[in-house]
Amino acid sequence: MAEASHAQGIGGTFAVLLALLLAWEAAVWFFTPAPILLPPPSAILAELWSSPRYFLRHAGFTLWTTLAGFGLSVVLGVALAVAIVASRWADRVITTILVVMNSLPKVALAPLFVIWMGTGAEPKIAIAVMLAIFSIVADVALGLRSVDPDALALARVHRATGWRILWKVRFPNALPALFVGMKVAISFALVGAIVGEFVGGSAGLGHVILIAQGQFDTVRVFAALFVLGVIGTLLFYMVEAVERLALPWHVSQRSQHGSSPR
Amino acid sequence: MGLCIEVTGGGKTYASARGPVTALADVGLEVREGEFLSLLGPSGCGKSTLLRAIAGLDPLTSGSITLRGAPIDRPPERMGMVFQRDVLLDWRSIRDNVLLAAEFQGLPKRAHEARAMALLDRFGLGAFANRHPWELSGGMRQRAAICRALLCEPEILLMDEPFGALDAMTRDDLNLELSRIQQDGARTVVFVTHSIAEAVYLSDRVAVMSTGPGRVVEVFEIDLPRPRPLAIRESPEFARHVAAIRGLFSRLGIVKE
Known part of the structure; x- marks a missing residue:
């Protein structure tokens, strides 16, 4: 039943999107704005259809830097959160650095990363990490901390070591928070990758948009935006699907198990 | 004495x-x-x-x-301890919650499985070993917590x-x-x-x-x-x-x- 309602939800989303595209097409046909300002959706789809390999290649680059930045953020973010929870000293140092880093506009740092790392994938991944890591660290640290004090007492009564408490109690307890952080981080990683491509390099959808803008090729700009929207949406739903598989026990996922007999 | x-x-x-x-x-x-x-x-x-x-x-x-x-x-x-609240972990089945007492001490889980099942049977929870805590009533949950405290023969x-x-x-x-x-x-x-x-x-x-x-x-x-x-x-x-x-x-x- 839950699966059916989930499928219905996706079907509904598509219906709304299709209706919006049709309204857009009709509006362009009716008001005939200059093509350089607003092309119709049919022209955008034709543009994608005319050079699929070009868009695939650049989308692939953006996807790879986004996923690399996201993956690194998760690994580093979880490690930093563990350090923050484990030691008051680490908490002070790491939190201070993260807050300062997060209050700087990352777009302003992008040129610096190009100077340091060149114009390949590395600066894009670095900027994606800078944008995405904050939500991972903040959410996971909260999840690791908000453990039932009685559960910790129980672990201590059974003489559990700190590592065992981390692995068997704190970490599973933080998983729902990790997924909240990951859903925010995946979108931020994509933003970071595009910002990196705007600043330098010769690949990725950000680069496509920049070049097309220089040629006033509005149709191509829209085509690249369309692909970006599809990638961003798919990445988000991918994280949500993994969450459903990983947390069947969590309150937020329980509807399909029926209510408790209490 | x-x-x-x-x-x-x-x-x-x-x-x-x-x-x-x-x-x-x-x-x-x-x-x-x-x-x-x-x-x-x-x-x-x-x-x-x-x-x-x-x-x-x-x-x-x-x-x-x-x-x-x-x-x-x-x-x-x-030593074993039972609290006012059952302190069962939501992500573990009832059996795995009972075995937690052994796992915390670094004792092999395998060696305690038979005793965990025997305890659950004794407390009328044998049929619920693979269920999760939220599927049980308050009394059953506290029974499971007692089984957990008794697992390592305190x-x-x-x-x-x-x-x-x-x-x-x-x-x-x-x-x-x-x-x-x-x-x-x-x-x-x-x-x-x-x-x-x-x-x-x-x-x-x-x-x-x-x-x-x-x-x-x-x-x-x-x-x-x-x-x-x-x-x-x-x-x-x-x-x-x-x-x-x-x-x-x-x-x-x-x-x-």
């Missing part, structure tokens, strides 16, 4: 925003090897604080607690108002089961409660505590024969014990007639 746990001159003072608060003052208590002893008192008398100190979780600020002569400064080996079992959150009928059931398992093992139990009837029904001895500051006032011997059916609570001897303890409470001004 030998001495298991001994508390001498036990005191506990908390720092609070309004200055120091004395939770326990000059507590003296002896727990004998293999007995069932209840700490009975009104809320705020420090009975849970005393139990947590015995568990080695939160040390006293003065006095000493020894286990067979050795001071308790961390949770001792072969010599000392500490129980902190384990049935306080349960309805009266479930509470009767669990009192009976607890009284039964007390029959078959040489196990020392320290049980915290604020129910006089529960303390008398379960215990060999009842240590009555009072507030302001928390201390042990008097220890009652409960010489009712075992096994004890639930109906023993209607017997004149049972009523005599309850009346004696209630009399002490009213002299202390804790219950008003």
